[in-house]
Amino acid sequence: MKNNSIHFLCFVLMASATSATTPKSKNLISRIIGGSNAYAGQFPFAAAINVQTSDSKFFCVGTLLTNQWILTAGHCVNNAKLFTIQVGSNTLKGEDPNRVVVATSDYVLHPEFNSATLENNIGLIKLRLPVEFTNYVQTVQHLPSAPLQVGISVMALGWGQVNDENSDLANDLKWVIVTSISNNECKLTYGNQITDRMVCVAGNYNEGPCIGDSGGPIIHVVSRGQMVLVGVSSFVSGNGCESTDPSGYTRVYPYLDRGLKIRTIKQAISLRSESSIMKLLFLVFCYFISLISGQNPGLRIIGGDIARASQFPYSAGIISNYPTGSFFCGGALISNQWILTAAQCIINATQLTIYLGSNKIDGNDPNRVTVATATYVTHPDYNPDTLENDVGLVRLRLPVEFNEYISAINLPLVGLEDAAVVTAIGWGQESDHNPGLVSDLHFVEQVSISNEECKKLYGSQIVDSMVCVVGQDIEGICTGDSGGPLVAYRNERSAVHVAVASFYSSTGCESVYPSGYTRTYPYVDWITSVTGITP
Template sequence: MGYLYPGRVVDAAGWGQISDESPGLVDELSYVPLSIIDQYECQTVFGSQLKNSMICAVGNYNEGICFGDIGGPLVTPALIGNHSMHVAIASFMSQNGCESLDPSGFTRVDSYNIANDLTNKLNYVTMSIIDQFECQAYYGDIGGPSVTPTLIGDYTVHVAISNFMNQNGCENTDPNGFTRTDVYHDWIIKAMESTRIIGGEVARAGQFPWQAAIYKHTADGNYFCGGALITEQWILTAGQCVDGAIQFTIKLGSNRLQGNDENRIILSTSTYVLHERFNPETLAHDLGMIKLHMPVTFTGKAVVVLLVKNYNYIIIDYVQSIQIAKMGYIHKGAPGTAAGWGQISDGDYTKKRHLSVIYAYILDSPELSNDLNFVEMTIIANYECQSYFGNQLTGAMTCVVGNYNEGNCFGDIGSPLVTVATLVGNASRHIATASFISQNGCESLDPSGYTRTDSYYNWIT
């Protein structure tokens, strides 16, 4: 006993299927780190069949066991000086399939007093990634990038795109042809930034790598919110976006909610913290935090696309956290950037809403934007905002407006307001969380309401 508790990281290994569509065993042993979840959370999937001698584990994405993995061991990771310990045996999985976000089921071995002092270790080998040129010699060249070698302290630079070769064949000594990207630098940048929250523009890849799409599942329905990744394991959002939740599905790394995107990661969790003074009627203290089962891996500088013109670099990160701002960033006239997947017009949906505050977006309307949109806004004085929202506006709230009718809409609640990063080395800061809009609709000239995060800095951190 003592090895299995919620949050404990363990490893599962096996030769089972690696996808629902690919039946059959795999030739190589695969493994994945998982996190133990509590019995209550697991029973929401498997019901009363779950006994005390069973345990469930999940990954941050859809990792887990599949057909052919039953009977395989669940073990503790081997730390320096320690051996792995056999803690459970793979036993069952969800009827929704191997690639669902449902947990995997195991039989605990400590419940059966089985001798589990394992001394043998899995073998492993260190391997090296090959560069694009060498790989393309096997799998083709057209469309592949040409890059400069990476030196210590430098980034790989994209300089050309493979375009043509001599008709005499691939094995002759004729040179290969490339299209230079530095010649098209301005066109590439414009294309990244010009593709089109209310009055906003479509965000380019990696522009808001902390942005999280949150699907909240409750006993009475499903809801959509935004959020921000603030550490490797925590997402900050509005309190109304976690209140009453049973389960969350979270998407990171992609600006699009639907469609193919190799940078998108999908996670599932049920752990959250709601501010203890949250008031669902007035939206006072409207903050909540969602904890992932395990830390996510930041793409950092490891996943980058770099274009060159006079050695000006553009770095694209797909999953990164954002730092919470302390006092001093919020004042009248200060600029801020809002981003979200909410409605981009009122349509007919806002006619159903009559309150001056709104809650997490109900997923029974097709009005969400598939593309992440952003807009530049300006903070206004609280006395000015109170002329719209009255006494519900507290000192821990702030309001923003655009030049026209830019602002938040249904589906943007929980999304961050961030400082504009314009100086070299000056990163964006999370300064507020979207909380409410005017009852006059998203396209009105009324301001958008936020909960200040600097007022809750100590609670968040």
């Protein structure tokens, strides 16, 4: 019997040696990459996952279960700090209008995951916001109602590398037909490492998954083209992808009733029929690539929507003037004479020029009111090095008259909770490479995350008086958005000021890292003591 080792693919790349027990057999036919290119919308549930840990970045594949949950392998989520996920496109590079790129750091690791044996190698990734379903973004149609039998033709798919020598991922999603074999036959190759919850598949030659196909599903196509997720890639032979040894998957069926034992999974997949989806398992391979910057093409607040006239009547554009120059910040009107902004925006300024009533910072607008003042108060404990207590107040010389385009925002009565949907607004620059402000006020919807999650990326500099927020893609604040308000809505209509824009990642505005704000609620008493304004 061949006592071959199972290779956990994220580690295969770190060792060039292959098993000496059985010589590696090469054939002219490659693996998934030698299959067929998927056509647009053929596998709308396929997800490409870039995983970032504290010291590495690698590639995995997953399957979309609902509009907010992706099933993947435990080793793909264990100790992860950030996931950048692509759905809707069959290509990893190049322009594709159907591509949706999202980021998250929320995951669930199976409590009995064993990295040595690959048992219970499952994990779930939760997207920060639900994705919108299209012809190119859909959930997998069915889960199995019975175990996968021997001799069944199934489809394997992924973006994995072409052969053992070429470490590049394929740009196009590929698929190939393979056949399930018995566990007894698979044990002839791998021994007792094969358990009842695993299944092996083989092709006519050496078709199957390779490095970078980790977590890719095997699909059983049943009547009328309905696709059933029956297994998830887990391992290949230590002899290499191009050997004729079978490939290993984790069976889905054994986990439908007793697998994850996590309540949120049942809630997540309850969107589908009870007969077909109850609880899931996702297994994913890893593909190590060099650790790179978190930057990606795209826009932030400027990539959001343009605000309509009077949508944010409390928004204020602030030009802070100094003897050596000036710079732009945002702010929010909290009464007819006071503006709340960041301390970094006003400290040591000689004069402040403020725009109210208009969504544009240039051109003519009859609703625009321009005022000037030199009266401001920064928090007495503001620390410019750590950005703690980064709040400040600007006092106008005379009260402004409220109208449809100028009014105040409410102060909060309670603190901002985690996972709250909030809105960021500002005139900040469009990208890391374009230093100019935008003319029109933009806004984008985001979600607050826990300080514990934010500390995974920024460390102990995140304190209780701060909050981090993230968007579905790379939305957030950029240069010129400092001091702007983060807005929540009370009773869906009444705007509440919940935080002040303070910082973004040193990797750039266009990274997928969270944006940092100063919470408003801890400073309500200080605001009241300075201004007399109460919530």
